[in-house]
Amino acid sequence: MFVSRTTSSRYRRIFLKYFPTLIIGILAGYIAGTRNIALEEIRQIRRGMPEPEPQVECMPERTPYNTAEEAEPIYDDDTDCDDADEDQSVILDQYHPHGEKPVKAALVALVRNSDLFGMRQTIRQIEDRFNSRFNYPYIFLNDVPFTEEFKTGVRILTNANVSFGELDSESWGMPEWIDRERYEMVKSYRKMCRFQSGFMHKHPLLAELEFYWRIEPDVEFFCDQEYDPFVFMKQNGLKYGWVIGMTEFMDTVATLWNTTKNFVGQHPGIVHPANLERWLLDDAGSYNGCHFWTNFEIVDLSFYRSPEYEAYFQYLDRAGGFFYERWGDAPVHSIAAALFLNASQTHWFEDIGYFHPAVSKCPSGSNTRTKCVCDPMRSFVENSYCIVRYKESKQMVLDPEATEPVHTGPVFMAVPVLG
Numbered sequence: 001m002f003v004s005r006t007t008s009s010r011y012r013r014i015f016l017k018y019f020p021t022l023i024i025g026i027l028a029g030y031i032a033g034t035r036n037i038a039l040e041e042i043r044q045i046r047r048g049m050p051e052p053e054p055q056v057e058c059m060p061e062r063t064p065y066n067t068a069e070e071a072e073p074i075y076d077d078d079t080d081c082d083d084a085d086e087d088q089s090v091i092l093d094q095y096h097p098h099g100e101k102p103v104k105a106a107l108v109a110l111v112r113n114s115d116l117f118g119m120r121q122t123i124r125q126i127e128d129r130f131n132s133r134f135n136y137p138y139i140f141l142n143d144v145p146f147t148e149e150f151k152t153g154v155r156i157l158t159n160a161n162v163s164f165g166e167l168d169s170e171s172w173g174m175p176e177w178i179d180r181e182r183y184e185m186v187k188s189y190r191k192m193c194r195f196q197s198g199f200m201h202k203h204p205l206l207a208e209l210e211f212y213w214r215i216e217p218d219v220e221f222f223c224d225q226e227y228d229p230f231v232f233m234k235q236n237g238l239k240y241g242w243v244i245g246m247t248e249f250m251d252t253v254a255t256l257w258n259t260t261k262n263f264v265g266q267h268p269g270i271v272h273p274a275n276l277e278r279w280l281l282d283d284a285g286s287y288n289g290c291h292f293w294t295n296f297e298i299v300d301l302s303f304y305r306s307p308e309y310e311a312y313f314q315y316l317d318r319a320g321g322f323f324y325e326r327w328g329d330a331p332v333h334s335i336a337a338a339l340f341l342n343a344s345q346t347h348w349f350e351d352i353g354y355f356h357p358a359v360s361k362c363p364s365g366s367n368t369r370t371k372c373v374c375d376p377m378r379s380f381v382e383n384s385y386c387i388v389r390y391k392e393s394k395q396m397v398l399d400p401e402a403t404e405p406v407h408t409g410p411v412f413m414a415v416p417v418l419g
């Protein structure tokens with residue numbers, strides 16, 4: 001009993017001493033074994049596998065070109081491509097990073113160096129959802145020179161051509177007729193609004209463009225963009241495309257409508273017979289603040305280059321409201337589109353899922369029917385006042401017989417910007 005107890009405790013001691021080593025040894029051996037088996041399996045599979053085929057044989061190599069000089073060699077007429085299906089190669093041609101696009105168009109942003117990370121978010125998303133397949137060029141504009149960090153930081157995200165431009169003092173400044181007493185402080189936000197209203201489309205880098213798609217930092221795109229919106233707009237004669245509409249913070253546009261009415265009074269015939277004025281007015285006939293949110297807009301630039309638009313901008317600029325009140329480029333673009341275009345030339349891109357702080361638009365049914373990653377139940381807009389009034393007004397102008405009053409939802413206000 002005594003002996004056996006000592007013996008058993010000795011065995012226990014030995015057992016406890018070596019048990020962990022034993023277990024670790026067994027485990028290590030097992031892992032090493034399975035790992036070797038797995039590696040060997042992979043080797044065997046690899047040995048028996050043919051070399052991966054290139055997906056599209058005549059697809060040109062996609063090299064990110066960083067400067068216009070480097071970008072010079074458009075891909076060569078490789079003989080591999082000779083047998084390729086005509087149509088296929090035409091499509092590849094057009095949407096190749098440096099191919100000639102079916103529409104002369106670009107993604108354009110006025111942006112600050114400090115917006116690099118927000119801009120990278122935007123580009124990442126627009127590339128993933130759309131542009132990695134279409135390769136429309138980007139144009140970035142700034143009132144100060146872009147830093148090398150900014151240039152590299154955005155170029156690395158795309159194969160498309162990227163250009164950087166600076167603004168001249170006329171387009172980024174305060175004209176001499178602005179009363180310095182009334183407007184002491186130079187607020188860059190107001191210069192920004194004036195620039196986007198009257199000068200963006202005149203920048204030399206945009207001279208060749210038929211269309212632009214305006215982008216901003218910190219936005220999101222929720223859905224795969226399956227078609228080319230520029231081609232869609234051009235083929236349908238559309239001039240102004242938008243996603244989010246809402247009412248403006250009225251203090252910022254106190255005299256904008258009155259000024260617009262005075263302008264229109266001085267230019268008989270400038271308002272289009274099939275205009276959307278009704279969309280801009282409440283039932284008492286005052287400006288209701290409705291506007292398209294211009295942080296997203298796809299525009300046929302012939303609209304901004306038209307004599308009507310230019311005359312309107314010049315008139316507004318002289319009135320000084322960009323500085324005295326903070327007229328936004330959104331209400332300015334929107335009022336012009338509503339008054340000077342045929343209502344049929346404005347288009348609500350209902351199918352584009354989009355977010356700009358703090359409002360999102362998620363296409364209805366997107367959770368089941370389309371390639372979107374947003375919750376349609378949490379979408380702003382669908383039955384909001386400005387959207388419903390837009391749809392109603394457009395219908396009344398273009399198809400007066402079919403008009404049925406539509407339920408109007410809550411009025412959404414723009415987020416006040418203390419610019």
Ligand SMILES: Nc1nc2c(ncn2[C@@H]2O[C@H](COP(=O)(O)OP(=O)(O)O)[C@@H](O)[C@H]2O)c(=O)[nH]1
Nearest residue numbers: 110111112115141142143188189192216217295
């Ligand atoms: N270069 C430059 N870009 C600006 C300036 N102020 C605003 N922006 C750009 O103009 C766009 C609109 O400005 P943002 O701050 O987003 O205005 P919000 O969308 O109305 O809140 C963004 O792309 C900004 O990067 C500025 O002083 N200089």
Ligand SMILES: *[C@@H]1O[C@H](CO)[C@@H](O)[C@H](O)[C@H]1NC(C)=O
Nearest residue numbers: 068071072098161162163205
């Ligand atoms: C890239 O864009 C710049 C500026 O718009 C233009 O001059 C240049 O020709 C473009 N390069 C290519 C290869 O498209």
Ligand SMILES: *[C@@H]1O[C@H](CO)[C@@H](O)[C@H](O)[C@H]1NC(C)=O
Nearest residue numbers: 254255256257258259261262
């Ligand atoms: C609107 O403009 C007219 C003509 O310039 C002016 O007489 C009137 O006082 C203005 N009304 C408001 C509310 O600013």
Ligand SMILES: *[C@@H]1O[C@H](CO)[C@@H](O)[C@H](O)[C@H]1NC(C)=O
Nearest residue numbers: 272273274342343344345398
């Ligand atoms: C407006 O556009 C519609 C659709 O293209 C067209 O049928 C109509 O004639 C146009 N209206 C005017 C006044 O030009």
Ligand SMILES: [Mg+2]
Nearest residue numbers: 216217295356
């Ligand atoms: Mg913004």
